[in-house]
Amino acid sequence: MILRRPSDSLVLGFSPGAKYRVAFTDVTETVHAISDMHQFSPAAEYVFGGTMAATALMAADLRRAGESLGVRLDCDGAAAGSYTEYSTGGHLRGYMRRKVLEEYDADPPANHEQLVGSEFRALAYLSRPGSEPDGKSVFRVSPPTFRNLVETYYLESFQLPTWANVGVRMDSAGVAKAMGIMVQCMPDGAMQDFVERVGVFTSEEALARVMDDPALETARVALGLPDIEIGTAVPLEFRCGCSRERSRAMLAGMPIRDLEEIAAAGAPQVVSCHFCGSAYEFPPEELREILAARKKA
Numbered sequence: 001m002i003l004r005r006p007s008d009s010l011v012l013g014f015s016p017g018a019k020y021r022v023a024f025t026d027v028t029e030t031v032h033a034i035s036d037m038h039q040f041s042p043a044a045e046y047v048f049g050g051t052m053a054a055t056a057l058m059a060a061d062l063r064r065a066g067e068s069l070g071v072r073l074d075c076d077g078a079a080a081g082s083y084t085e086y087s088t089g090g091h092l093r094g095y096m097r098r099k100v101l102e103e104y105d106a107d108p109p110a111n112h113e114q115l116v117g118s119e120f121r122a123l124a125y126l127s128r129p130g131s132e133p134d135g136k137s138v139f140r141v142s143p144p145t146f147r148n149l150v151e152t153y154y155l156e157s158f159q160l161p162t163w164a165n166v167g168v169r170m171d172s173a174g175v176a177k178a179m180g181i182m183v184q185c186m187p188d189g190a191m192q193d194f195v196e197r198v199g200v201f202t203s204e205e206a207l208a209r210v211m212d213d214p215a216l217e218t219a220r221v222a223l224g225l226p227d228i229e230i231g232t233a234v235p236l237e238f239r240c241g242c243s244r245e246r247s248r249a250m251l252a253g254m255p256i257r258d259l260e261e262i263a264a265a266g267a268p269q270v271v272s273c274h275f276c277g278s279a280y281e282f283p284p285e286e287l288r289e290i291l292a293a294r295k296k297a
């Protein structure tokens with residue numbers, strides 16, 4: 001490759017001549033895995049595929065163990081919103097607020113506006129390991145395209161000029177391919193040239209060429225950057241970071257009054273994971289233990 005691999009990836013490269021960073025991502029298989037788990041209808045899968053590809057591009061700087069970027073979108077379209085998350089190591093997870101959007105299933109891309117509405121209200125949450133502060137960006141994306149989500153995030157959060165393109169191809173079964181391309185002008189890069197080349201970097205044709213043939217040479221020609229070098233390639237896959245321990249910590253963090261109520265009920269409390277469906281059960285004696293520890297603190 002670059003992207004000549006059967007599985008999903010996030011590939012980072014660089015054009016030394018222009019001093020542009022480039023990134024490519026393919027999230028198709030992961031989108032299928034998550035969609036099968038949640039039973040998304042094709043239109044929900046379409047929106048999810050686009051937001052997941054965008055999220056992978058937005059996470060291009062995540063390297064250290066324990067970092068994650070969560071992207072929550074709310075919109076006034078039929079899809080209502082989504083949550084997508086990338087964790088270092090290439091682990092993806094997420095869900096849609098509405099899983100079935102039958103009315104739009106026949107041709108989701110043609111119904112993009114009805115699905116997402118007039119704008120995305122976005123919250124990007126960057127979790128960092130240890131004692132470092134987490135980063136939070138709140139921004140609006142209008143028009144609410146997947147491409148604009150990536151570009152707005154980098155510009156508003158990092159003042160990093162970015163051109164992006166996200167493609168979600170559909171077939172009768174749902175998402176056939178979900179990919180994204182991004183080009184960023186580094187601080188010492190050729191800015192004027194970068195602005196002028198928006199039409200090339202974001203053209204449907206360039207995106208289609210890379211989607212048809214995700215090879216380095218194709219990307220170089222399609223983007224008009226013949227010197228692109230590939231740096232890192234991270235394989236992507238669905239993985240949920242939930243655990244009984246984390247669910248217990250979540251319970252322990254609830255307001256004391258709510259904890260008292262749960263403990264007083266004397267029944268086991270089940271905490272289910274939104275992302276993977278795992279259920280963790282906490283017996284009454286453990287709930288009383290959690291409450292006692294909480295009162296002591």
Ligand SMILES: [Zn+2]
Pocket residue numbers: 240241242243273274275276277278
């Ligand atoms: Zn889970």
